[in-house]
Amino acid sequence: MKYIITIVSFIGIALLILLAKAISNSDLISSDSFRVLLGLNILFICSLIVLIGFQIFRLLQSVKKEITGSRLTLRLVISFALMGVVPVLIVYLVSVNFLTKSIESWFDVKVESALEGGLTLGQKTIDILMKDIELKGKSIAYSISNVDPEQRNSLLTDLREKFRIQDAVIFDQNSIIIEVSSEKSNLIPPIPNINDLERGGRGFFGKIEEKDGEQIFLKTFTPILTKNVNSKTLILQLTQPIPPAIANLALSVESVYGEYQQLTYSRNSLKIIYILTLTLVLLLALLSSVSASFVISRRFSSPLAMLADATRQISKGNYKKIISKQGKDEIGVLISSFNSMTSQLEDATNNSEKDRERLEVARTFLETILAHLTTGVIVLDGGKIIRLNNIAAAKIFKSKSTNMSNMPMSGIVDKYLLFKPMYAFVESYIDSGKKNKKEESHEFKLNKENEQEITIMVQITPIKENKDKSYVLVIDDISEVTQAQRHRAWGEIARRLAHEIKNPLTPIQLSAERIQHKFKNKLNEEDSEILERSTNTIVNQVNALKIMVNEFAEYARPPKIQKDTVQIDKLIDEVVALYEIEKIIKVKKDKKIPIIFADENKLRQVIINLLENSQDALKEIKNKKIMIFIKNKGDEIELILEDNGIGIPDIIIGRIFEPYITSKKTGTGLGLAIVHKIIEEHEGKITIDRIKNSGTRVTINLKIREK
Amino acid sequence: MRYFRSISLIVLVVLLPLILMNEYSLPDGKILIKDIEISKKDNINIYKMPDYSLNFHQELNFNYLIVNAINKGIPIVFKVVLRAAETNEIWPTKVIKKEIRYYQIEYKALRKIYKIVDINGKTYEYLNILDAFEKLSKVEGFRFTIANNKKYELWLNVSLDKKKLPKPLQVNYFDSTWNMSSEKKIHKLGKLN
Numbered sequence: 018m019k020y021i022i023t024i025v026s027f028i029g030i031a032l033l034i035l036l037a038k039a040i041s042n043s044d045l046i047s048s049d050s051f052r053v054l055l056g057l058n059i060l061f062i063c064s065l066i067v068l069i070g071f072q073i074f075r076l077l078q079s080v081k082k083e084i085t086g087s088r089l090t091l092r093l094v095i096s097f098a099l100m101g102v103v104p105v106l107i108v109y110l111v112s113v114n115f116l117t118k119s120i121e122s123w124f125d126v127k128v129e130s131a132l133e134g135g136l137t138l139g140q141k142t143i144d145i146l147m148k149d150i151e152l153k154g155k156s157i158a159y160s161i162s163n164v165d166p167e168q169r170n171s172l173l174t175d176l177r178e179k180f181r182i183q184d185a186v187i188f189d190q191n192s193i194i195i196e197v198s199s200e201k202s203n204l205i206p207p208i209p210n211i212n213d214l215e216r217g218g219r220g221f222f223g224k225i226e227e228k229d230g231e232q233i234f235l236k237t238f239t240p241i242l243t244k245n246v247n248s249k250t251l252i253l254q255l256t257q258p259i260p261p262a263i264a265n266l267a268l269s270v271e272s273v274y275g276e277y278q279q280l281t282y283s284r285n286s287l288k289i290i291y292i293l294t295l296t297l298v299l300l301l302a303l304l305s306s307v308s309a310s311f312v313i314s315r316r317f318s319s320p321l322a323m324l325a326d327a328t329r330q331i332s333k334g335n336y337k338k339i340i341s342k343q344g345k346d347e348i349g350v351l352i353s354s355f356n357s358m359t360s361q362l363e364d365a366t367n368n369s370e371k372d373r374e375r376l377e378v379a380r381t382f383l384e385t386i387l388a389h390l391t392t393g394v395i396v397l398d399g400g401k402i403i404r405l406n407n408i409a410a411a412k413i414f415k416s417k418s419t420n421m422s423n424m425p426m427s428g429i430v431d432k433y434l435l436f437k438p439m440y441a442f443v444e445s446y447i448d449s450g451k452k453n454k455k456e457e458s459h460e461f462k463l464n465k466e467n468e469q470e471i472t473i474m475v476q477i478t479p480i481k482e483n484k485d486k487s488y489v490l491v492i493d494d495i496s497e498v499t500q501a502q503r504h505r506a507w508g509e510i511a512r513r514l515a516h517e518i519k520n521p522l523t524p525i526q527l528s529a530e531r532i533q534h535k536f537k538n539k540l541n542e543e544d545s546e547i548l549e550r551s552t553n554t555i556v557n558q559v560n561a562l563k564i565m566v567n568e569f570a571e572y573a574r575p576p577k578i579q580k581d582t583v584q585i586d587k588l589i590d591e592v593v594a595l596y597e598i599e600k601i602i603k604v605k606k607d608k609k610i611p612i613i614f615a616d617e618n619k620l621r622q623v624i625i626n627l628l629e630n631s632q633d634a635l636k637e638i639k640n641k642k643i644m645i646f647i648k649n650k651g652d653e654i655e656l657i658l659e660d661n662g663i664g665i666p667d668i669i670i671g672r673i674f675e676p677y678i679t680s681k682k683t684g685t686g687l688g689l690a691i692v693h694k695i696i697e698e699h700e701g702k703i704t705i706d707r708i709k710n711s712g713t714r715v716t717i718n719l720k721i722r723e724k
Numbered sequence: 725m726r727y728f729r730s731i732s733l734i735v736l737v738v739l740l741p742l743i744l745m746n747e748y749s750l751p752d753g754k755i756l757i758k759d760i761e762i763s764k765k766d767n768i769n770i771y772k773m774p775d776y777s778l779n780f781h782q783e784l785n786f787n788y789l790i791v792n793a794i795n796k797g798i799p800i801v802f803k804v805v806l807r808a809a810e811t812n813e814i815w816p817t818k819v820i821k822k823e824i825r826y827y828q829i830e831y832k833a834l835r836k837i838y839k840i841v842d843i844n845g846k847t848y849e850y851l852n853i854l855d856a857f858e859k860l861s862k863v864e865g866f867r868f869t870i871a872n873n874k875k876y877e878l879w880l881n882v883s884l885d886k887k888k889l890p891k892p893l894q895v896n897y898f899d900s901t902w903n904m905s906s907e908k909k910i911h912k913l914g915k916l917n
Contacts, residue, residue, distance in 0.1 A: 136833055143834070225835045233834075271834035278796035283892035286899060290892060 028061060030301070058297050065304040072311050085329065086322020093314035094307075101306025109299040116291050124281050132274045139267030143259065147223045147235050150257050153180040154239035155221065158253045161187070162241050174198040184256040187241065189249050190218055209254060213238055217252045233264040320348045324355060336363030393492035398485060401426045401447060413473070413492055435463045439475050439492075446477050447488060454479045460495070472499045500675075504694075507676045511569035519566045522559050529555035568687045572676060578616035578698050585654055585719070586610040586647050588617060592624045593645070601635070602628070606647035611721050613654060619695045626688045627658050627715055633681055634662025634713065653720045661712040665705065673705055755882045755906035756783040762878075762913070765867070778806065778866035782882055782906065784857065789901045790884075794838075794853070799830040801888035804843060804863060807879040808870050811912070817877060823868045826885065829856055878911040 079087035157176045164172050177185040177198045186206045187196040216222040217238020226234045234256055241251040320343045330338040339356050343349045387394055393410030403421045411419045414429050430440040439461050458476035476491040533552035537545050586606050593602050635641040646657040672678045674693035679686035696703040701719040708714050758781050765775040794800055808821035825843035832839055838856035840848040844865050850856040883905035886894055
């Protein structure tokens, strides 16, 4: 746009110079070129107005759209335009006023009066000369009228010479020359206008004639009145040039007067032309200054706009924005400094971003670890508000949401009374007021209804974070550890019991049988019967003790299994075949059951124990039913054994795999403990649930593994 | 609003002089051409085509400003343009001849006479302006040469020749005082004998 404005400005100036030349050059002014020039100037100015209008429109649009730098450009344009417009307008008004007054001063009344006076003087002089010739003519005519025709010519010549007349010619009414007398001997007088002769015949008639614009002649016609009434009327024509000095002066005054009058008449037009030219100059100057103000304003505001834009970009995080160099002035230095600052900022931001990423990775790493920890971790602030927790902690506290952040711990604990002791421990630790608190831990047993007892270890550690203190609460479910410890303890007891009890049982049984054998026949019938009954009781109880001790031994034996390939479905079929008499067992299995690697005998014992338990539970049930499902779960096999028996009481279901926990009136309470142990030895999983209405469901998952 | 005011000011500065100039403008004067007479002259020119003479009358409705200008000594020149166009029923008319003549009136202040120079350069002097105007109303002896074997349209136009006015009056395009012109007078001619 700036190139367009520059080119247009140059064209305008060129046109204006041509117009000014045209006004000063009288040859050009009358030609059509002046009209063309004027038209071109007006057209140019109109195009300049359109151009500026377009520029203004664009600028206002930019301001409306809040484009960076547009407001500054607008302000600069207004300022620069005013700086140009005001002085030019003043000069214009002064010039117009000066011009108008100057033109008016040309037509001063005194000049006009002087010119009119000069002209009148000339006219009067001519009138006087005319009067003089009139008198002379009348005198000559009177003298001639009284002489004979033969003497007329000589008299005419005498009188002409006497009165110093240049030419004297006598005509009749038909324009026929009668007599001629002239200073020039060879004069052939021109025939006068018939009208002039007619007027001259009626009386004196004088006229002024001009020749070649240089000479003025006075020509008079005077009738010659003769006494002879019948004779023709003769007319005397006298021609007398005005003295050249007077004639030249008079003609000069006439010429100047004419030019002055023309000028006077043209003064309005002159004013209009000059005012028009001045107006064109004004408009050109104004529009050029406004156009220039756009270019200059943009040049000034452009680097600042770039700076503002770059600042905005940087505030949005784009540090790549580099502004091109803008010379060596203050703005150039500013831009250079800005670029340097941007570069430093980018480096700092990149470093910060890298740190943040590292921190994020560390945080994610920590979160991943926390999320996958089975240990619950909670970070509390001094007000016992949870600031961080992992999923395990949420599970422990039965929270619906995995994120318990910003929740007061008391609120969570209040829902479950069993957590109260733990909260009391935490509360007392935090509120203790000790300065250098050390790590503390405490073990809590949580007895949940219908569930196995849980043992948790709570460890609280203070961490100092700025001024505030926070506490890390590590909650570890050590139920399995304690259960394993208990099992080990039970195993040890069982082993010792088996060892200590089993040895004396055989001598006791043999001694009892020997007593019975030796004294049975020696006693009377009644005593013999008592002895037999007593020894039988001893033998039976010893046998029962043996069975119990064997079971103890089985429970307490060291984990020793002999794994081999086992087709579990066939194994189940074999065991079920033993119970086919009652036909209450139904087996449902998937089409393809893979071979597992396990100890077949131990698994048989598991199935038998479970079926025995089910049969015991079904003793008082009419519609007895046992369902066995064998499912192929891909990497493991799932066995489900369901019965519709009386089920396991709620009170013991949580501890059903512990020794001596049984709902049966008879039995050692070691069956399910042994089952649990065997499945554990196979690295499997066993769970027992109550079926809604009645019955029990045992689910065993065994992994399919190769040798 | 500020910009609107500025623009309005500029427009006012531009237009005001033009408006004021037009205030001084007067309605155009009119010239009415009538009584066209064409007569053939006996002589045959070097192109072996006959000469013709055109006479016509005209009514000149002088504006008082023009009369005033004449009395101030400004010479007023009239231009007579004669165009001869061939007429044809099929083809558009074609101008085959264009002749221009001038006549003028000028006041001579020293001698107090109105000097008229007619289209043939002949000078006439009158003491009275009305007599001068009377003379101006008769244009006689406009000689032209044209072949006489076709039908013609003669287009006659008389106008005040602004190019002969003083320079400042010529370039004052806003002054319509000097726009004195006749309408194009069409005179149809058959074959000239």
